[in-house]
Amino acid sequence: MKRGIVAAVAMTAAGIAGGFAVPSSARIVTAEPLGAVTTITATTSGSASLVLYDDATVSAAPTNNPDVTISGKGRLIGFDLTSTTGTPDQNLDELTAVRLPAFAGQRTVVTGMYNTTRTCTGYPDQSLPIQQECSGCTYTPSPQVPVQEDCPYVAPKHYVLHEGYYQMSVLTDGAPVQITLRLHGLAKHRAKVHLQSTFRSLETSLTERESLGSTTVTYGGSTTMPNVNGIFTVVGAKLHPNATLVADSQCWRSDTSAPPPYAYSPACPGGHTVAYSYRVMAPGGGYGAEGVGVWAGSLTPSGTPNGIGGSFTDSDGPTFLGGVAVWTDRTDLPFASMLQAP
Numbered sequence: 001m002k003r004g005i006v007a008a009v010a011m012t013a014a015g016i017a018g019g020f021a022v023p024s025s026a027r028i029v030t031a032e033p034l035g036a037v038t039t040i041t042a043t044t045s046g047s048a049s050l051v052l053y054d055d056a057t058v059s060a061a062p063t064n065n066p067d068v069t070i071s072g073k074g075r076l077i078g079f080d081l082t083s084t085t086g087t088p089d090q091n092l093d094e095l096t097a098v099r100l101p102a103f104a105g106q107r108t109v110v111t112g113m114y115n116t117t118r119t120c121t122g123y124p125d126q127s128l129p130i131q132q133e134c135s136g137c138t139y140t141p142s143p144q145v146p147v148q149e150d151c152p153y154v155a156p157k158h159y160v161l162h163e164g165y166y167q168m169s170v171l172t173d174g175a176p177v178q179i180t181l182r183l184h185g186l187a188k189h190r191a192k193v194h195l196q197s198t199f200r201s202l203e204t205s206l207t208e209r210e211s212l213g214s215t216t217v218t219y220g221g222s223t224t225m226p227n228v229n230g231i232f233t234v235v236g237a238k239l240h241p242n243a244t245l246v247a248d249s250q251c252w253r254s255d256t257s258a259p260p261p262y263a264y265s266p267a268c269p270g271g272h273t274v275a276y277s278y279r280v281m282a283p284g285g286g287y288g289a290e291g292v293g294v295w296a297g298s299l300t301p302s303g304t305p306n307g308i309g310g311s312f313t314d315s316d317g318p319t320f321l322g323g324v325a326v327w328t329d330r331t332d333l334p335f336a337s338m339l340q341a342p
Helices: 335-340
Strands: 009-011 028-030 037-042 046-052 056-059 068-072 077-083 094-099 108-114 118-120 137-139 158-161 164-171 177-182 190-194 201-212 216-222 230-238 245-253 272-280 292-299 307-314 319-328
Touching: 037 164, 046 190, 068 077, 068 094, 068 108, 077 177, 094 335, 108 335, 201 307, 216 319, 230 245, 230 307, 230 335, 245 292, 272 292, 292 335, 307 319
Parallel strands: 037 190, 118 137
Antiparallel strands: 009 028, 037 177, 046 164, 056 158, 068 177, 077 094, 077 164, 094 108, 201 216, 201 319, 216 307, 230 292, 230 319, 245 272, 245 307
16 A cells, blocks of 8 residues: 545444433534535634545546645645545545645645555565565566565556545644545535534744754744644755755754754754754755755654754755644644655
């Protein structure tokens, strides 16, 4: 399986059984049907229970996707649609999309889960180690012989969403958003969906801070939000692909007073470094047009965070373009991981 990216009734009461009374606040939430053209509106971050009565397909185009539209104000907005029951091959169907911030061009990026069968033709002999078996592949000449190398998946032209029940989570930035999905293969023509529950999220801008000489720039931002269970960041920078040294770092803080100088440098003084990567004298690539790249990261803090940031190092001089951090009480939102997918 690669990322590219229940019952029909949910009960909010603790339970209903023969001898138990139903609290007056109990509310039955019915799964809303999806249609060939489904419009989802939201004024705050939240979730909805949905149902597909037939299998449907949606374009797998990662950008300029004709079947997925996200509109509205906000820095980072998006949705995740996940089946709540496994498909016949015991996998979960999932469709995820985000509209990136302005510093990243405000493109809408779409990913999903898919399985694609390939015919794999590499074979080891007794002198070669087995490096990796290829899940979902048809081996030639024998299914008992694993391949010597990774088996690439064919990029799909569409994702399949099987009939069943789904959970949709929508991320907003404090302003109304509208999502339009065009799902092919459904008899119901149009559907309008409103969120049935909310979750807490808060977005803060990450701004450029101190520089260390001409090779390292730091950035960060802070906020106060109780009971933070997850933070993810999206940051843009322009680096030189052929620089001798390229590196990036990320850290979070729980400061009780003003943060120290160079708080978000690679050393992260008094804070918690959660990521550091570098490349020395290696071929460039992977940064996008003209060296502009978008980095995404996520963390589950072990304490009470009130600041997050990081740094970029480029021996030829980095340029910081902007960043945003999303603070939430959820731990299962996949937006950072989808942007990290190759």
